[in-house]
Amino acid sequence: MPAKATAARGIYDILLENAILDPETLDTAVEEAKAEGLRLEKYLVEKKLIKGDDMALALSSYLKMPPITLSHFTPSDMVKGLIPREFMAKRLVIPIASVGKYMTVALGDPFDLMTIDELQIMSGKEVTAVVVAEHEVEQVLTRIFAQDSQGLDMEELMRDDSDVEVLDDSEEDQSLDEMLESAEGAPVIRMVNMMLVEALRTDASDIHIEPMEKTVRLRYRIDGKLIERPGPPKSLQNAVTSRVKIMADLNIAERRVPQDGRTHIKALGKAVDLRISILPTVFGEKIVIRTLDKTKLLGGVDNLGLDDVSLKAFKYALSQPNGIVLVTGPTGSGKTMTLYSCLQDLNQPDTNIITCEDPVEFQIPGLNQVQINSDVGLTFAAALRSILRQDPDKILVGELRDYETSHIAIEAALTGHMVLATLHTNNAPQAVTRLIDMKIEPFMLGACLILAQAQRLYRRLCSACKTPVKLTPEILKANNIEPDFFDEYTVFGPKGCPRCGGKGYKGRGAAMEVLLVTPKIREAILRSATATELMELGRENGMLSLKEAGLARVKEGITSLEAALEVTGGG
Numbered sequence: 001m002p003a004k005a006t007a008a009r010g011i012y013d014i015l016l017e018n019a020i021l022d023p024e025t026l027d028t029a030v031e032e033a034k035a036e037g038l039r040l041e042k043y044l045v046e047k048k049l050i051k052g053d054d055m056a057l058a059l060s061s062y063l064k065m066p067p068i069t070l071s072h073f074t075p076s077d078m079v080k081g082l083i084p085r086e087f088m089a090k091r092l093v094i095p096i097a098s099v100g101k102y103m104t105v106a107l108g109d110p111f112d113l114m115t116i117d118e119l120q121i122m123s124g125k126e127v128t129a130v131v132v133a134e135h136e137v138e139q140v141l142t143r144i145f146a147q148d149s150q151g152l153d154m155e156e157l158m159r160d161d162s163d164v165e166v167l168d169d170s171e172e173d174q175s176l177d178e179m180l181e182s183a184e185g186a187p188v189i190r191m192v193n194m195m196l197v198e199a200l201r202t203d204a205s206d207i208h209i210e211p212m213e214k215t216v217r218l219r220y221r222i223d224g225k226l227i228e229r230p231g232p233p234k235s236l237q238n239a240v241t242s243r244v245k246i247m248a249d250l251n252i253a254e255r256r257v258p259q260d261g262r263t264h265i266k267a268l269g270k271a272v273d274l275r276i277s278i279l280p281t282v283f284g285e286k287i288v289i290r291t292l293d294k295t296k297l298l299g300g301v302d303n304l305g306l307d308d309v310s311l312k313a314f315k316y317a318l319s320q321p322n323g324i325v326l327v328t329g330p331t332g333s334g335k336t337m338t339l340y341s342c343l344q345d346l347n348q349p350d351t352n353i354i355t356c357e358d359p360v361e362f363q364i365p366g367l368n369q370v371q372i373n374s375d376v377g378l379t380f381a382a383a384l385r386s387i388l389r390q391d392p393d394k395i396l397v398g399e400l401r402d403y404e405t406s407h408i409a410i411e412a413a414l415t416g417h418m419v420l421a422t423l424h425t426n427n428a429p430q431a432v433t434r435l436i437d438m439k440i441e442p443f444m445l446g447a448c449l450i451l452a453q454a455q456r457l458y459r460r461l462c463s464a465c466k467t468p469v470k471l472t473p474e475i476l477k478a479n480n481i482e483p484d485f486f487d488e489y490t491v492f493g494p495k496g497c498p499r500c501g502g503k504g505y506k507g508r509g510a511a512m513e514v515l516l517v518t519p520k521i522r523e524a525i526l527r528s529a530t531a532t533e534l535m536e537l538g539r540e541n542g543m544l545s546l547k548e549a550g551l552a553r554v555k556e557g558i559t560s561l562e563a564a565l566e567v568t569g570g571g
Helices: 011-017 023-036 040-046 052-063 085-091 113-123 134-147 154-159 176-181 187-201 234-247 308-318 335-346 380-387 403-414 429-437 442-448 473-478 519-526 531-540 546-555 561-568
Strands: 093-099 102-107 126-131 206-211 216-222 225-229 259-267 270-281 284-293 323-328 353-357 368-371 394-397 418-423 449-461 505-516
Touching: 011 023, 023 040, 085 093, 085 113, 085 187, 093 134, 102 113, 102 134, 113 126, 113 187, 187 206, 187 216, 187 234, 187 259, 187 270, 187 284, 206 234, 216 234, 234 259, 234 270, 234 284, 308 323, 308 335, 308 449, 308 505, 323 335, 323 403, 323 429, 335 353, 335 394, 335 418, 335 449, 335 505, 353 380, 380 394, 380 403, 394 403, 403 418, 403 442, 418 429, 429 442, 429 449, 429 531, 442 449, 442 519, 449 546, 449 561, 505 531, 505 546, 505 561, 519 531, 546 561
Parallel strands: 102 126, 323 418, 323 449, 353 368, 353 394, 394 418
Antiparallel strands: 093 102, 206 216, 206 284, 216 225, 259 270, 270 284, 449 505
8 A cells, every 4th residue: 555645635645744754654654554454543553653633633634524632521421321331432432412413423433434324323313423532532431431330230131131022934024223223222232233233334244253261352254354343341241142142042041052043134224134153162152143135136147247258158057958057166255146146047937946055045035945954864965855856947956065965966967957056166177076086977977067167256446445556577477477467457456445444345246267068078077087177178168267257357447456366366
């Protein structure tokens, strides 16, 4: 990230123009802050390279927010009661004044736009933020809490279940919006609700609530990266865990074994499924909540962002009456989204589609979805056997894990059914060799395989702040890229702005390697060709490798070279 002036006047320019830092110190700080995973503003103050007041003035100038000082300020009880104490401490926010439908707050982190949004939801007021040095906010909060030492009564919190609604699938979804508007909600319930709302606002795929020895760590997985946020107090750890268990209809008393559950909520105007996993650790139960937002379903293969050759290959494969299509990649690479996009195109009134999944991630109208449950004997293989007696046209298999499941899926494809399945391999050709390693006969696989695909999720550059960058010959050489590969193209990199939370990236896309089985490739499969040979035959047919697909997105300005290579490799 360059420290020199750019077209948009940034914080770095302000620090240099006002001679608060010299260019060399600032350049060094930029690199060290990046290495430590800290925002530059926080790093400079923590390392005492500049004063907190100087940083507050620079931020206020950059964000065009008025700066104030809180050295002799204490909010009145009326204003203080507008925001829960836990929220003030967690987000470093202090209410300054409230008149009618307007409220003014002091923010320690002026880039935290989510806090402003959540305050507006909680208070029903229009919130205006002012910039204050972070250390001043902490000092005022310390004073407030020292004056008001009345802590939260854990026993009372555990007894207070007035806002807890235990749901089953036949009942209506519970509404977080309604809970947030209720001023009488229990503090723990409000705390969990705020975690969920923040996850949905930031498009986080997972929420991690992790007990440490003396603290509770809260992290959100945003665009594939874990971002840490202030966690709940250690004293509320068991209460938070119990609240999550109640939502998922899990056993509150059981703390010795893992538990899994799911629930449905409505928040921010959309319905969201939550998949909840509880894992006992030495310091308590770790919680991971996966958010499954149906509005993110892409709607068809046209929306997958494929190149022309790959898109035609996919459409051809899905138009076939029978055969098998394999979608491969590591965990968390978006395979389920790709398969659901395929099913959206195949989901017609005259088509019987049955899926067997572990777990069922999205419940889609028109599909017959089977939840695998190995504890009662409903394995992938057992489900597939039963599915074949249900007169299916299209079958989705969540994962080909073993020989038995793979063999039944191949037989289904050979007997007139279209089968879509996932597999864990590094690239598309390895899907073939992996199944052969699992003792699937090459003549069976060659007869029914239509297409094998591999994919990775790359981080998309924030469209509001992406900035042109110059690639050095050393970077290109180190990653085996031709020196003239990006000639005549503008390559962009991350910068960071309030819209993307200072990360420079917002959202993710898929880079795909699509191997369409041609007669030559079918012949190679029959003679058990290596993955390298299959790759060469695919490239002769116009297939892009994962790395090439990622670099194509760099040329298009959708992602940075660094983000493309971190998921596709530089080899």
